[in-house]
Amino acid sequence: MNPSSSLPSRPAHLRLLGQFRLEFDREPVEVCGNAQRLLAFVGLRRRAGRSVVAGSLWPGATEAQARGSLRTALWKLARYDSALIQCTPGTIALADDVSVDAHALSDSARDVLYGRGPLDDDQALLGLLNRGDLLPDWDDDWVVLEREWLRQLRLNALDTLSERLAGQGLPALALEAALASVRIEPLRESAHRAVVSAHLAEGNLNEALRHYDAFRQLLRAELGVEPSVRFARMIPQPQQ
Incomplete structure (x- = not known):
């Protein structure tokens, strides 16, 4: 038909x-x-x-x-x-000629992961941030699989975007991307490292320390573990 x-x-x-x-x-x-x-x-x-x-x-x-x-x-x-x-x-x-927002999101995420297009464009950033989960109220098996695939793709893209924006001297946008990743998956350490890195790039040591301590407490409460050595080494140690 x-x-x-x-x-x-x-x-x-x-x-x-x-x-x-x-x-x-x-x-x-x-x-x-x-x-x-x-x-x-x-x-x-x-x-x-x-x-x-x-x-x-x-x-x-x-x-x-x-x-x-x-x-x-x-x-x-x-x-x-x-x-x-x-x-x-x-x-x-x-x-x-039918456009689909999920495809637009996955295309934007791939552009970031493969380094295509200008990464200092606010619209490109917001295109990743201002999106909800895929059909969050549907529990069909095929939806659950597609939702998790798109979620992981978006998280990886946000982490990459934050790192590259920080490297281009745009810590405020880097922080926005990192915090978006944290909101999606609060226990994802790479996103929290990006948040701390952005705070340090702006010279906000107190914010960096506060965020690290909050994540450390969250990990202890939820998983009974500590942040990685790599993360701990990012935090400046007090002078002896």
């Missing part, structure tokens, strides 16, 4: 970070039930085999039931006046 390609197309944007939201011309439209799950799955994968889609979205159903549910969901998506899904007998793909 294919939506009609003769109908006028409107720009479509699929938001999966924070919550599910489909927009046409920046105006939200309602997507219900299984059609929402189908669009999210194909939106993340871009293209997948019909059997993979059916088996992932309806894992407890028989093959015939899953394929029937898939056909119903495709029919619901085909009612929009812009093509969202492109189908062949064996595959289902997201239409080329």
